[in-house]
């Protein structure tokens with residue numbers, strides 16, 4: 387295995403730090419790396435066939451984005467958002483995503499609309515073959531695509547982070563059997579975008595995010611408040 391280069395240059399061999407963080411993100415999005423998974427550098431280095439330095443760089447990047455948490459003396463873990471943090475993620479999205487749509491409205495190009503509609507079609511296909519992993523990934527991708535089309539790199543960076551956290555929130559708090567994003571709502575948002583109706587697009591997006599939030603079980607009573615007699619009556 388290659389030793390660490392002494393400069394900024396990445397150590398040679400195997401996938402790049404970019405590729406590693408991208409693949410880890412993908413795994414988080416698809417719930418193959420569930421919340422609170424411990425990420426041991428050595429095992430990851432082995433799995434990717436790269437040096438530990440590269441793994442460390444990829445982990446540092448993802449922890450900087452809030453997707454991983456570092457616990458002193460314990461290691462690095464996939465983040466595990468609390469109920470409060472989960473609600474904050476949706477609050478942040480309800481502020482950010484209408485702003486993105488407002489920017490995009492009126493200047494969206496035909497090929498951009500085609501890309502959005504293509505993503506929706508792929509979501510539909512994933513839904514038809516009941517491929518839950520692909521469904522979650524593609525629904526998140528729809529929202530990211532809107533951010534990317536806006537061409538503000540700072541906003542799309544925020545969205546990347548928020549979408550990844552949303553995937554973790556869904557993994558933690560999803561009620562079994564509910565889809566990630568109600569399908570027709572993405573359609574309606576793109577229709578509003580295409581017709582240049584920014585107000586409607588924003589309203590639909592806020593409603594959509596609230597819908598997704600409401601399908602989650604985000605009210606967790608404290609353990610001691612549970613009346614077992616009631617539970618088992």
Ligand SMILES: [Zn+2]
Pocket residue numbers: 525528529566567568572594
């Ligand atoms: Zn959605």
